[in-house]
Amino acid sequence: MAFGHQKVESRRLLLREIAHRGPVPRIDLAEHTGISRATVTSVTADLLRGRLIEEVPRESRNDESARGRPRVDLKVAGDAHLIAGLKVSDRSISLVLMRFDGTHVTDHECAIPTGRLTSDNLATHIRDGLSALAEKAGHNRTDISGVGVGLAGVVDADHGLVYWSPSLDQRNVPFGEVLRETLGVAVYLDNDANLVAMAELTFGLGKSHSDFIVITIESGVGMGMVLGGQLYRGTRGCGAEFGHTKVHLDGALCRCGQRGCLEAYVADYALVREASSVGGMSLTTPTSQAVSTILKAAKGGDPTARTVVERAGKMFAMGLANLVNIFDPELVILAGEQMQFDHLYADTVIEEMRKSIVEIDKPAPEVIVHKWDNLMWARGAAAYALEFVQDAAVETLEDA
Amino acid sequence: MAFGHQKVESRRLLLREIAHRGPVPRIDLAEHTGISRATVTSVTADLLRGRLIEEVPRESRNDESARGRPRVDLKVAGDAHLIAGLKVSDRSISLVLMRFDGTHVTDHECAIPTGRLTSDNLATHIRDGLSALAEKAGHNRTDISGVGVGLAGVVDADHGLVYWSPSLDQRNVPFGEVLRETLGVAVYLDNDANLVAMAELTFGLGKSHSDFIVITIESGVGMGMVLGGQLYRGTRGCGAEFGHTKVHLDGALCRCGQRGCLEAYVADYALVREASSVGGMSLTTPTSQAVSTILKAAKGGDPTARTVVERAGKMFAMGLANLVNIFDPELVILAGEQMQFDHLYADTVIEEMRKSIVEIDKPAPEVIVHKWDNLMWARGAAAYALEFVQDAAVETLEDA
DNA sequence: CCAATTTAATTTGCTTTTCGAATTTAAGTT
DNA sequence: AACTTAAATTCGAAAAGCAAATTAAATTGG
Known part of the structure; x- marks a missing residue:
């Protein structure tokens, strides 16, 4: 925690601020970091000299009067x-x-x-x-x-x-x-x-939020936590195993070998397993296709498929509610590529989750569904x- | 985020360090904070002048050679x-x-x-x-x-x-x-x-750990999280509702009005409710006595009581495992006054928890039972x- | 069109804060 | 008593940041 690296520290702080806020004039940097304008000038001069940032012409914005010396935006130098x-x-x-x-x-x-x-x-x-x-x-x-x-x-x-x-x-x-x-x-x-x-923190909603949880559902169920503007990792580097959170005592068998994991109810293989074991549905196609078959059947009113999908949704809502009860985040982001899982993201699931969290006279955390491409x-x-x-x-x- | 309060900042840092480490010589403070010895001398001089800390004679310690100028311990001034x-x-x-x-x-x-x-x-x-x-x-x-x-x-x-x-x-x-x-x-x-x-952070195991979870079981089930050496509170000030974490879909009714809360399985009122509803036990005494009756009966082999107590233990283990899966803390402290709940703290419960967390080739977090007096x-x-x-x-x- | 105004950015000079090196202090050792 | 060791302090210099003054670049109004 050494002092004595103050210069490096303020350079780092300003570079991060510039990276985070996109093109931003010096005066805003001073405002947001609490560093004086004079120092911002001198530190950004260093960054400019090192070609880590660059000045860009500012396109006129309507939300401010155009009087006075125009602000000059700074941005990170791409090259x-x-x-x-x-x-x-x-x-x-x-x-x-x-x-x-x-x-x-x-x-x-x-x-x-x-x-x-x-x-x-x-x-x-x-x-x-x-x-x-x-x-x-x-x-x-x-x-x-x-x-x-x-x-x-x-x-x-x-x-x-x-x-x-x-x-x-x-x-x-x-x-x-x-x-x-x-x-x-x-x-x-x-x-x-x-x-x-x-990705969410750097390119997505992290621009405006500093405490949130990101849930991903692909083949498994993953989770990442951002607390205080930075990624939280457990002490052994293996926290956030949301998918293997237990939602049922001695419940369904999970591919991790344990029982009752959330994943064992909501992952693709779990849906397929359930639907075929109960019978009524023959699913010999590959997993991803089988999932769409089940979802379609559920929408079409097939009772077996509906039970399976509904239970997955309920389990998911329960797991989500537990997270919110423990963390009290300001935002929950459901991120994913394969929207074949959109039954889990359905409004009714989110509503169910809201009903399962501790009620206080303050709004529940926002839940946002964020679709990404496969490069996410x-x-x-x-x-x-x-x-x-x-x-x-x-x-x-x-x-x- | 302002700079410009450096003096206050370094004073605060050193006072905290002295408070945290108990009597400590200046050279160790310099070592641990990264502040130079010279600065430690001058800042601690300020604190001494303000009578916030004091020098105490150092009792000789065997673990260091006694040559050279002896270290002088500093401690917070009680008065x-x-x-x-x-x-x-x-x-x-x-x-x-x-x-x-x-x-x-x-x-x-x-x-x-x-x-x-x-x-x-x-x-x-x-x-x-x-x-x-x-x-x-x-x-x-x-x-x-x-x-x-x-x-x-x-x-x-x-x-x-x-x-x-x-x-x-x-x-x-x-x-x-x-x-x-x-x-x-x-x-x-x-x-x-x-x-x-x-309390744990300041007077207990926080002296040696910076990331841990404290679970308390009294009438309800409470939880506190220490992340990075300080208490974590959610964004709405209402995080850490471990007791109302859901452990069963549409499960037992909780006094919070929802269903399936952990508390509805492990709290005193839950045990009593279960034991009397199933019949076989007449419990007209006040709750705290009724609990001991149940526990005794369970130990004595009464099947109803055993089921009730065992299920409470399993549910507790499951909730605990979920916490560990999500947070990956280095330590879990089970703190409490009323050790009437020691069935929940039993080794078998902790063992069950260990079996329910994601397995990696690194030891599971330590679980420590810490009994406090009622002034905790x-x-x-x-x-x-x-x-x-x-x-x-x-x-x-x-x-x- | 030019002076006044407005706002941003920079420069200047000073203060605060910290550090490194040398020095002092307080012990043990030879 | 002289030497060694290690902690603490002193002192001068350097670093870093700030406030105030200044400069810069735009608009507005007469």
Whole structure:
């Protein structure tokens, strides 16, 4: 907690503020950070000299009088660094390349063998994907200042340690280190659920909120928490296991081996399992198609399908209510790509949740459904890496 | 976020550090805070001048060589301020008076009418209790620098607002203000569950841990969270409602009006209700006695009693596992006074919990049972007030 | 069109705060 | 008594930030 890095500290603070607020004039920076105008001028001068930020002409805004010396907006200099983000999934790796200001450069997707891989093998695939990504934009892999990597499973982000992942054939792999060596670039590893929260924080609703929960439903149920404007990770790097929260004593069997997990009621495989076991529905198609079949049947009035879907919704509402009771967030974001799960997001579910939280004479937290494209994960990973690259850039900025 | 309060900031930081670490030599302060030795000398000189801290002779310790100039320990000056803490319960108010260094001065208990009171009425009772407390120690009520007040119910501590409490006859009472006016002393209001966490943080295991959860089981089930060395409150001031976490869809009726709350399975009234409704046990005695009857019967092998107690334990384990899955704390503290609930704390319950959390190759969080005396609440309230008094003392410290 | 006005940004000079290095202090050791 | 060790203090210098004054760039009004 050393003092004595004050200069670096104020540079970091202002760079973050500029990154967070987009183009912003100096006077607003002074206002929001509490730093005096004089200091803002001198610190931003340093950042400008280091080409981390740049002045941009201000388009006239109607909400302020146009008298007086016009404000000059500052923004992060896009060309200062390249940042990559990628997400390893079942059978492919999706990657994005972005500039230092978070703008999109290009993206890429490459197939990998399904099933568990050795860490070296996966690292090689990632390296090749990254090279292809860089090449697409006319760059070299080593031009990249930082790479964020998202992995399903249980990951200790601070130590780059993968406790367990469906993508790796071993437990407790120091995959961060492995990647660092294979890629020759700074690597920041994280759990994929946290990445969605990170994407939301950096590019989404984090612009206006500082305490929220992000729930994702894909094949599993994931969660990320933002408390006080930053991602919360547990002490062992494996918090936020919302999907394995228990909603029923000795309940349905989950693929994690335990019983009664929320995931065992609302995930795709759970819906299919239920619907077919009860009979009445024959589901031999792949999971994702089977889910739509069930949802359609439920809407069409099929009683079996309805029971299954309704119960999933109720369980989901219950889990959500528990979260709200414990955290009291200002906002809950339901984020996802596959809106085949929109039965869970239905207003009735949200209403059910509201009825299950402790009632006080203050409005319940807002619930927002946010649909993302399939690059969301990779962008979140890049956003995660971006923070580190920002900090590193500020630290290596030499004095005048 | 203003800079420009650096002096106050470093004074505050060092005072906190001294309070937290007990008697500590300057060189350790420099080490732990990252502030240079020179600055530590000058800032602690200010604190000494303001009589907020004092030097104490150091008893020789074996773990370090005795060569060189001996270290001089610093500790918080007990006589600098008086702080009171109190907890309003069903039929009484319990109060403690402590010095600025957290040492005990005296305590007091006074009866109040049972049932809901008007805020003015309750405030008057608190005033009288506080006067009696001060008198016991040969002081005047107005000698007290700050009073922490704990209330059951839903409380927004930051605004001194009571959304709802079993002690008050109205909802949404700005009870902090009311007390402030009635007592003529700075008042800091909080939810009683948070106070236990506060007591633990200040006087208990918080000395060695910075991320933990405290669960209390009395008549209800309460919870406090310490994240990053400080109490976490939700955004509406009503987080941590662990007792009303849902553990069963459409389950047992809770006194909050909803169904399936954890409390509806593990609280005293829930045990009694179950045991008598199933029949086989006639329980006409008051709740607390009835509970011991049930527990004894369960131990004696009575099947009805056993079912009831076992289910309570399972539900509790499930709720606990959910907390751990979500937060991943380093420590879970089960704190309480009435060890009549020790069936919930039993090793088998904790074992059950361990089996229900996500398994990784890292030890599960420690679970510690911590028995407190009945002044725990009041001491927590005082600890809460103490932080404010410390800050105020630092802020009003004039320069040399 | 130019002076007055308005607002933003910068410069200047000063204060506050902190630190590093040297020094002093208080012990033990030889 | 001289030397060693380690903590605490002193002192001068440097860093960082701020307030006030100044400069800059626009609009408005006469």
